[in-house]
Amino acid sequence: MRIDPGARLSRRSPEPRADGREAEQAARNRRTRAAVARLAPVHRAALRARESSEEEHQGLRRRYYTFDHPRREGIRAVALSPDTAGPWPAVLVCPGRNARLEAVTGLSAPDHPDRDVAVHLARAGYLTLTLDHGLARGDSAARPDGRDPAIVLDGELRLHGDSVLALLADTAVAALTWLAGRPDVEPERIGLFGHSLGAAVALHAALLYEEPVPVCAASHLGGYPTMFGRLATWDQFAALPSILRYADLPDLYSALAPAPLQIQYGRNDHLLDPADAAAAGNRVQDGYSAVGAGTAVEVLPVDMGHGTAIDQAAAFFSRSLAAPVRVRAEVPAARVGFDAEAREEITDLVDNALASGTLTLGPVGARLEELARQRIGRGSAAVSSGSAALEIALRVIGVAGRTVLVPVNTFFATAAGAIRAGARIDAVDMELDGLGMDPGALRAALAEHDDVAAVVLVHIAGVVSPALTEVLAECAARGIPVVEDAAHALGSALDGTNAGAFGRLAAFSLYPTKVITSGEGGLVTADADDLDLVRRLRDHGKRSFEENVHAFLGSNWRMSELHAAVGATHLPRLDAVLEERRRLAAGYDARLADVPALTPYTVPPGVRGNYYKYVAYLPDGVDRSALKQRLRKRGVALAGEVYDTLLNQQPFFADAFPGRVFGNAEWFAARHVCLPLFPGMAEREQELVVDALQSELS
Ligand SMILES: *Cc1c(COP(=O)(O)O)cnc(C)c1O
Secondary structure, rough: OOOOOHHHHHHHHOOOOOOOOHHHHHHHHHHEEEEEEEOOOOOOOEEEEEEEEEEEEOOOEEEEEEEOOOOOOEEEEEEEEOOOOEEOHHHHHHEEOOHHHHHOOOOOOOOOOOOHHHHHHHHHOOEEEOOOOOOOOOOOOOHHOOHHHHHHHHHHHHHHOHHHHHHHHHHHHHHOOOOHHHOOOOEEEEEEEEEHHHHHHHHHHHHHOOOOOEEEEEEOOOOOOHHHOOOOOHHHHOOOOOOOOOOOOOHHHHHHOOEEEEEEEEOOOOOOHHHHHHHHHHHHHHHHHHHHOOOHEEEEEOOOOOOHHHHHHHHHHHHOOOOOOOOOOOOOOOOOOOOOHHHHHHHHHHHHHHHHHEEEEHHHHHHHHEEEEEEOOOOOOEEHHHHHHHHHHHHHHHHOOEEEEEEEOOOOHHHEEEEEOOOOEEEOOEEOOOOOEEEHHHHHHHOOOEEEEEEEOHHHHHHHOOOOOHHHHHHHOOOEEEEEEEOOOOOOOOOOOOOOOOOOEEEEEEOOOOOOOOOOOEEEEEHHHHHHHHHHHOOOOOOOOOOOOOOOOOOOOEEHHHHHHHHHHHHHHHHHHHHHHHHHHHHHHHHHHHOOOOEEEEOOOOOOOOOOOEEEEEEOOOOOHHHHHHHHHHHOOOOOOOOOOHHHHHHHOOOOOOOOHHHHHHHHHEEEEEEOOOOOOOOHHHHHHHHHHHHOOO
């Protein structure tokens, strides 16, 4: 039969679907936000209010603050609140380049008709917070040599690849967080206003902030090339360096969708090109429309110069902050987290590797191995995956033609590694205190097989079971080597000894879902002689890297330098990751007291778990998959179980373990769930999970 490829193609790709453009614009918006986050990293540091005083002034309550932020000390700020009882909705006011804090907040006469925005908005019922950017140009005697403070600051920041705008946006994000945490502010009714340079700050802060916030941006519109071509005094600070590689100003505004947005520009603004501003405004409207948010944006040409139409701004906030702004209410099963600093470190390492041409078995891989040695307390070799690490470990021992015992409750790769190394396998039941191999079941299996070449132990959920001591003794008494499948357990310990230091060899995985990742990758830890063989096996069993002389049957199990760059950057953050995971686990421990139907698994004394998984048990008779579906409707995704399907239930192993009963493992597999737990998880997300569980299980 002949198939006309053209006909098949046309059947498979009908008319572009109406939502094709929407998906495309949504993807572009994600890339734009990611680029902004890269060029303007948010340091997630809180503003500390050093001092504050309070007074009444023209019917408004004024509070004066001095904030400290890790990137900038002594930021002056003024909060104005209405003369009514709070809590109020709030607006963060970002003033223009030459605006002084006093003029914006009504303490001195406005030097521009619209300057006292903060006063207007406070009168309209909002708590306003205005940060002094400290860059107003000036004639102040306090500024020696008449130097422009913005240019001085810009010069310092440039040396670090940083920028004035990134700094101002970072502190504005911290100010939004500070506002949201105040008892007199409604945390889901916060907006951003900015004029000129301040509009750029408001735009970038909104792009960087975790929640959607309405933005009113005045007198900052156009394409960057045109704006910069006019050499207005503020615009050199109003764009992120190298932003045009990713996005122009209209793209940045568009990426705010679907959050409410008002852009105002003056028809008589001598600093902007009105025609260019109008064209840019159209692009923003198109961008919003493409994602079905056309009604959330308004672009207002105003009969004014480089100013603000304050009544329009107040009207915008009264519409957009009338009700709580929809906040993200979805908790994913996991989130892979590399902060901006880590991403930059990785990019530099990758760039070095590309420039040097050493793309595998080079200095970055060696660095990862050294970091692992220091952290685990034993030599290590980087390999292409956790599965490869397991197979290599078993090949080093030499298990071909004999039996390897594995726990019945494990990931398929544990068993597959033994089979690929040429062994037969048998499965052993687990114990429920430490989730490890049951010593009694192990003794029974050892009594049955007289050819056991190795026993593989798995530290399920990152728990190094106290039963390990007895298991190791049983194996030692018979001279049988133990391999740890420590894929879950980087950073875990039992009685002060790290996972990876118990067995003759141990295998770690650096897969993206694991506690530390290299993208794809793994580590083998072992003593020096074994490690030497590991290094040969991962490189086709060569006698050495330089010669094509093969003494063993290995494979290509090398880790590339590009993957090693990710791992070598992530691994030094392990202690911080563990601290956060343990804090989140303690948070669940406390909150789950309100969900009596769910019983958290308790990590036994002596065990230092890494909370790779937070395990809890369902009551009798609850259908787990139906529960998971209902939770997902509430925006909560549970993490994957460890494991819901035992080896003997895998089709590949059907009839492989005749007559075996795995009572503990069957109970565990049926009854446990794993709650979402990942670095960067917010308190609110954890509350959402617990609330959803409480509603579904009561
Ligand atoms: C992840 C995992 C593996 C396999 O690791 P990869 O890096 O994906 O090959 C092996 N065993 C266990 C228990 C795992 O969780």
